[in-house]
């Protein structure tokens with residue numbers, strides 16, 4: 344896929360998004376406010392507007408026991424599971440499978456009153472990253488989703504307003520080998536998750552509505568998605 348028309352953009356976006364995801368919320372400069380907390384999950388947002396539209400960047404950090412970064416990214420990236428965990432999804436089309444780790448999607452999300460219905464067209468890329476500190480460890484896995492233009496899916500052609508999104512799911516597997524030197528089980532692993540998202544709603548939507556949607560939907564999404572992966576993997580061998 345290195346020769347595909349999207350490859351340069353994918354490469355640049357992955358590097359840029361992973362670098363930003365690795366920054367703590369303290370380091371990203373002022374402005375990150377904690378808006379939701381649930382156990383290990385902490386959700387931050389920055390209040391930003393782009394020509395009158397709310398485009399609040401979101402950063403969530405979480406630590407989940409019993410699953411690996413590869414497993415989380417696999418279930419996030421793969422189309423066949425998406426309807427199981429993405430509650431606001433109304434319809435999803437795999438527009439193009441560029442390679443086993445790069446897919447182009449078109450998604451329609453359920454209408455959220457009083458705003459008009461939204462859709463998104465984006466490429467999605469999953470990749471293992473070298474973990475600079477620990478080269479031979481399970482490493483880091485990431486999925487990056489970014490809106491792209493497709494002639495066959497023109498923006499705002501039908502009933503939906505096109506949103507423009509950039510999303511990064513960055514996962515680091517932590518292994519705590521058992522003292523007795525026995526095999527590593529799911530009790531000995533956990534995954535450090537950073538989820539970053541910027542969604543430009545495209546057409547106008549009241550700031551109060553958008554902020555209420557994000558405040559309600561993001562915590563719900565991350566809790567539901569991680570619970571789904573735990574449930575899908577609990578009786579399966581660990582995949583790093």
Ligand SMILES: CCCCCc1ccc(-c2ccc(S(=O)(=O)CCO)cc2)cc1/C=C\c1ccccn1
Nearest residue numbers: 429431452455458461488506510548557560561564
């Ligand atoms: C007025 C409402 C406008 C928002 C509508 C909307 C647009 C986009 C998206 C969305 C959210 C996450 C992704 S992803 O992380 O790439 C995973 C693949 O699905 C892609 C799209 C959602 C939603 C609507 C609800 C909403 C908003 C946040 C979080 C969760 N749901």
